[in-house]
Amino acid sequence: MTSELITGIAELTTNAGSGPGDVDGNRIADAALVIEDGRIAWLGAAVDAPDADTRTDVGGRAVLPGWVDTHTHLVFAGDRSAEFEARMAGGRYAAGGIATTVAATRAASEEQLVAGARRLRAEALAQGTTFLEAKTGYALDVGGEARSARAAAEVADVVTFLGAHLVPAGVDRRDYLDLVTGPMLAAVAPFASYIDAFCEVGAFDVEESREVLLAGRAAGLGVRVHGNQLGESGGVRLAVELEAASVDHCNHLSDADVDLLAGSSTVATLLPACDLSTREPFPPARALIDAGASIALATNCNPGTSYTTSMAYCVATAVLQMRLTIAEAVWAATRGAAVAVGREHGADAVGSLRVGGLADLQVLDAPSVSHLAYRPGVPLTVGVRQRGERVTAGTTQR
Ligand SMILES: N=CN[C@@H](CCC(=O)O)C(=O)O
Numbered sequence: 001m002t003s004e005l006i007t008g009i010a011e012l013t014t015n016a017g018s019g020p021g022d023v024d025g026n027r028i029a030d031a032a033l034v035i036e037d038g039r040i041a042w043l044g045a046a047v048d049a050p051d052a053d054t055r056t057d058v059g060g061r062a063v064l065p066g067w068v069d070t071h072t073h074l075v076f077a078g079d080r081s082a083e084f085e086a087r088m089a090g091g092r093y094a095a096g097g098i099a100t101t102v103a104a105t106r107a108a109s110e111e112q113l114v115a116g117a118r119r120l121r122a123e124a125l126a127q128g129t130t131f132l133e134a135k136t137g138y139a140l141d142v143g144g145e146a147r148s149a150r151a152a153a154e155v156a157d158v159v160t161f162l163g164a165h166l167v168p169a170g171v172d173r174r175d176y177l178d179l180v181t182g183p184m185l186a187a188v189a190p191f192a193s194y195i196d197a198f199c200e201v202g203a204f205d206v207e208e209s210r211e212v213l214l215a216g217r218a219a220g221l222g223v224r225v226h227g228n229q230l231g232e233s234g235g236v237r238l239a240v241e242l243e244a245a246s247v248d249h250c251n252h253l254s255d256a257d258v259d260l261l262a263g264s265s266t267v268a269t270l271l272p273a274c275d276l277s278t279r280e281p282f283p284p285a286r287a288l289i290d291a292g293a294s295i296a297l298a299t300n301c302n303p304g305t306s307y308t309t310s311m312a313y314c315v316a317t318a319v320l321q322m323r324l325t326i327a328e329a330v331w332a333a334t335r336g337a338a339v340a341v342g343r344e345h346g347a348d349a350v351g352s353l354r355v356g357g358l359a360d361l362q363v364l365d366a367p368s369v370s371h372l373a374y375r376p377g378v379p380l381t382v383g384v385r386q387r388g389e390r391v392t393a394g395t396t397q398r
């Protein structure tokens with residue numbers, strides 16, 4: 001077993017503290033760390049660093065946990081750039097656009113779906129995303145959803161079943177709900193750990209979403225919800241009622257929704273890249289944080305509303321447009337996100353750097369995480385370690 005000492009860390013963000021405001025618990029200046037067998041064997045002030053078999057000097061750069069992206073739809077085929085262009089010319093996003101991707105996904109082979117998902121996963125990893133969730137939801141028939149779940153399981157750390165994304169054209173709503181909660185759930189559940197529903201006008205109402213989510217829960221899956229993206233859909237209320245791990249989007253929240261989230265264990269996962277791409281108002285992130293709600297940031301990578309794998313872009317947008325502090329945004333994209341997928345604690349915890357924990361980390365070509373928003377759009381992640389292993393740009397497969 002070889003140990004590696006990493007030195008020259010101008011600022012080490014561990015996010016091992018009690019919250020984003022716990023500066024002393026979360027950051028170490030002039031730090032070093034030791035990786036052994038894929039885990040952090042030691043971390044602390046550089047002056048106290050122990051010896052190791054090998055040494056890597058990162059030259060005065062910042063090191064922080066790898067990003068934890070808890071909301072992606074990586075398994076799809078086709079392109080929606082024309083829809084995007086029309087939206088940028090004044091059109092509004094509607095749930096019906098999903099049908100375009102469903103048609104292309106059904107027409108693709110499993111190999112094509114896996115290859116597409118792998119390409120995006122590699123793109124994300126090269127940008128620092130060391131842990132990623134992926135959803136089904138672009139096939140919407142039993143065989144296709146099972147195929148998407150298998151493809152997602154090939155590339156993602158966590159798979160979510162999103163059969164309740166849209167009622168496919170030509171299918172009766174009641175029949176489709178019976179399919180999703182019956183044979184489709186049975187076919188997908190072996191590959192998934194969560195169930196999700198798009199609780200929104202044009203997709204599924206609260207009653208329908210509740211039925212789907214309860215069926216998933218009865219099958220042993222955790223609950224996530226797409227809620228309050230396009231209006232006050234009731235998705236947030238439903239998520240809190242069901243003690244969902246996460247409710248995602250949260251653009252349109254009443255004061256009561258904010259209070260409900262603040263009093264719950266449900267994480268509000270905010271998707272700033274999606275909000276820009278759909279020109280939807282940003283969620284009231286400050287109100288959520290100030291009320292005491294837990295938040296996460298994620299890319300929502302998908303071909304319709306958010307075709308990016310860049311967590312750094314989400315962090316910069318959250319700071320510059322949603323008024324998060326740098327520390328809050330970095331926390332929400334790492335440790336806060338870990339809460340949203342039940343991976344905050346335990347031997348395989350993600351989103352923080354601690355002795356004994358996984359060596360999932362990234363190096364920025366900057367002395368501090370503040371540069372993520374101070375130098376927006378600049379690809380600052382220049383080194384990534386996943387389970388201690390160096391990730392190289394060559395990992396991106398095309
Ligand atoms: N909002 C629902 N689902 C995806 C977008 C799906 C699509 O338009 O293809 C989302 O999270 O934004």
Ligand SMILES: [Zn+2]
Nearest residue numbers: 071073226300
């Ligand atoms: Zn989504």
